[in-house]
Amino acid sequence: MLDQTEGYTTEDGRKIGGVVMEMRNITLRFGGVEAIKDISFDIREGEIRAIIGPNGAGKSSMLNVISGFYVPQEGQVYYKGAPRPPMKPYQVAQQGIARTFQNIALFEGMSVLDNVMTGRLTHMKTGLFSQSFWLGKAEKEETENREVSEKIIDFLEIQAIRKTPVSRLPYGLKKRVELARALAAEPSLLLLDEPMAGMNVEEKEDMSRFILDVNDEFGTTIALIEHDMGVVMDLSDRVVVMDYGKKIGDGTPDEVRGNQAVIDAYLGVAHD
DSSP, X not given: OOOTTTOEEOTTSOEEOSEEEEEEEEEEEETTEEEEEEEEEEEETTOEEEEEOSTTSSHHHHHHHXXXXXXXXXXXXXXXXXXXXXXXXXXXXXXXXXEOOSSOOOOTTSBHHHHHHGGGGGGOOSOHHHHHHTOTHHHHHHHHHHHHHHHHHHHTTOGGGTTSBGGGXXXXXXXXXXXXXXXXXXXXXXXXXSTTTTOOHHHHHHHHHHHHHHHHHSOOEEEEEOSOHHHXXXXXXXXXXXXXXXXXXXXXXXXXXXXXXXXXXXXXOOOO
């Protein structure tokens, strides 16, 4: 069993820290339907943690519990060692948690830079009056937030489209802009909901590289849902597998790959 505080070392020599978030006996119901059934697992500092499973397994519901959007009827979410009470989305963001969405949620009429800048809202301290007239601290704050946004745009190699309205961009670039906006919040925990969905092979390779770079260069802890098993096995340090709302596997990619329950769930066959 992994130590709660000491963490572990990956095969490539990376140091993974203690538990950042723990899902303890989580059960989530919608009416009479149990979307999540008594699931426990943790996310550790500095790791890339994947949540996988067939369609309808409850993955998105679990990500919504992690992000604070859903409050489970049973069980408890622990964040940085403390029970997390029900919170508003902005309170979750203030805790250092940012996310992207399965269906892109950008401001289509705004430029790439302006969209990325919206990720800095939790870092803005000046009042509406000062911001409206760009007075005193508001000017300095605006400049600092713009500098952070520009650095992220450079990091994700989207400088050439920084002034382009998002509505004019192809799907793959929109996904990259959404990642940029999430990174602009400077999260300690980044949640990615199917970051490769709808992408071609080249776009998936680019996104995989950026996810690894974010984890490596920023030290950001990442939890992601993804259907492409090749991507999951290449990116992840540990994988939790869900099926019909239950946890059927949890471990390294190699451990999960050899788990018969996981194999059966994906093949849709029973194993004697």
